[in-house]
Amino acid sequence: MSGFTVGLIGAGAVGQSVAALLVRERWCARLMIASRTQESATGLVTDLEDMREITRSSVRAEIAPVAAMPAADAIVVCPRASFTNTATSDIRMAGLAANAPLIRSLAQEVAGFGGHVIVVTNPVDVLARVFATTVGPAARVYGIGSSADSARYRLALAAHHRVPPAAVRGWVIGEHGDGAVICASTTTVNGRTAEVPSEYVRAQLAARPRQINAGIGRTRCGPAGAVLGALRKTLGISDGTEVLSVNHDGVWLGIPLQFSAGRPTVALPDLDPDEQRQFTAARTKLDSAYQQTRQGATAC
Numbered sequence: 001m002s003g004f005t006v007g008l009i010g011a012g013a014v015g016q017s018v019a020a021l022l023v024r025e026r027w028c029a030r031l032m033i034a035s036r037t038q039e040s041a042t043g044l045v046t047d048l049e050d051m052r053e054i055t056r057s058s059v060r061a062e063i064a065p066v067a068a069m070p071a072a073d074a075i076v077v078c079p080r081a082s083f084t085n086t087a088t089s090d091i092r093m094a095g096l097a098a099n100a101p102l103i104r105s106l107a108q109e110v111a112g113f114g115g116h117v118i119v120v121t122n123p124v125d126v127l128a129r130v131f132a133t134t135v136g137p138a139a140r141v142y143g144i145g146s147s148a149d150s151a152r153y154r155l156a157l158a159a160h161h162r163v164p165p166a167a168v169r170g171w172v173i174g175e176h177g178d179g180a181v182i183c184a185s186t187t188t189v190n191g192r193t194a195e196v197p198s199e200y201v202r203a204q205l206a207a208r209p210r211q212i213n214a215g216i217g218r219t220r221c222g223p224a225g226a227v228l229g230a231l232r233k234t235l236g237i238s239d240g241t242e243v244l245s246v247n248h249d250g251v252w253l254g255i256p257l258q259f260s261a262g263r264p265t266v267a268l269p270d271l272d273p274d275e276q277r278q279f280t281a282a283r284t285k286l287d288s289a290y291q292q293t294r295q296g297a298t299a300c
């Protein structure tokens with residue numbers, strides 16, 4: 001299999017976990033790593049060199065400036081601006097003011113890029129759109145977030161129905177955040193329409209990341225898995241469905257995409273009237289948050 005180059009911006013919790021997964025991927029030949037400080041990029045590259053030697057991997061990791069990233073086939077965007085998040089609701093959206101200028105300036109540095117971009121930085125749906133509208137139309141920009149929500153949903157529902165998670169088919173779409181839409185009306189367990197205890201499921205969607213943060217500081221492995229899934233599908237390594245934040249009539253929000261040889265087809269499930277109302281509300285919320293970032297950019 002030919003070797004792909006992946007650029008990684010941000011050597012923090014998520015960036016480290018993504019890099020460690022990619023070192024074991026046979027389709028990945030080279031990792032270009034940029035972080036806020038030379039020290040953190042050097043630290044991660046050195047650690048990955050150790051891993052490469054121990055695991056006999058052939059993936060080369062190197063420090064690279066963001067401006068060199070257009071040489072990559074795909075760029076993973078997972079930096080975080082320095083700020084203290086004190087929000088108790090809409091926690092991811094609270095990062096907008098700090099992270100939007102950072103994401104915009106990174107997109108400017110790689111303007112004209114024509115490969116795939118996977119945005120992780122929160123609020124991911126809004127920032128995927130900020131990156132996309134800044135980098136230019138040649139890039140195919142996706143955000144990850146709803147894929148982890150969908151995985152958490154299947155885990156919660158599987159526990160409720162006492163079945164293996166693989167028996168559950170269902171999606172969480174819309175915003176990766178408080179405006180998430182649980183597609184209960186089309187969810188099946190063992191192929192049959194299933195009872196979905198919405199309050200329990202919604203509580204689980206919030207509780208799992210809280211539990212991870214309380215135990216190990218930051219969520220990292222789940223999002224890294226979501227990035228890997230997105231890279232595999234967008235680069236055409238494997239086919240299948242991923243719930244990614246994508247341009248849907250001008251607004252980026254989580255939608256199931258069916259990938260075949262790297263080409264996505266929208267696979268939005270039928271929504272009942274209440275789900276449709278929630279989906280429209282999420283869209284309106286994400287659009288208005290994006291418009292705020294534009295006002296911020298104009299004011300600067």
Ligand SMILES: NC(=O)c1ccc[n+]([C@@H]2O[C@H](COP(=O)([O-])OP(=O)(O)OC[C@H]3O[C@@H](n4cnc5c(N)ncnc54)[C@H](O)[C@@H]3O)[C@@H](O)[C@H]2O)c1
Pocket residue numbers: 009010011012013014015034035036037040078079080081082095099102119120121122124144145146148176218219220223
């Ligand atoms: N979408 C999701 O599902 C999801 C899941 C987990 C985390 N996140 C988000 O991903 C982001 C990163 O999370 P984390 O836990 O890895 O954060 P972190 O604080 O551990 O790491 C952030 C990294 O970004 C780097 N950085 C800061 N400014 C930079 C710049 N200008 N250029 C390059 N690198 C820069 C820092 O040096 C640091 O290494 C956060 O916004 C977080 O909310 C999203």
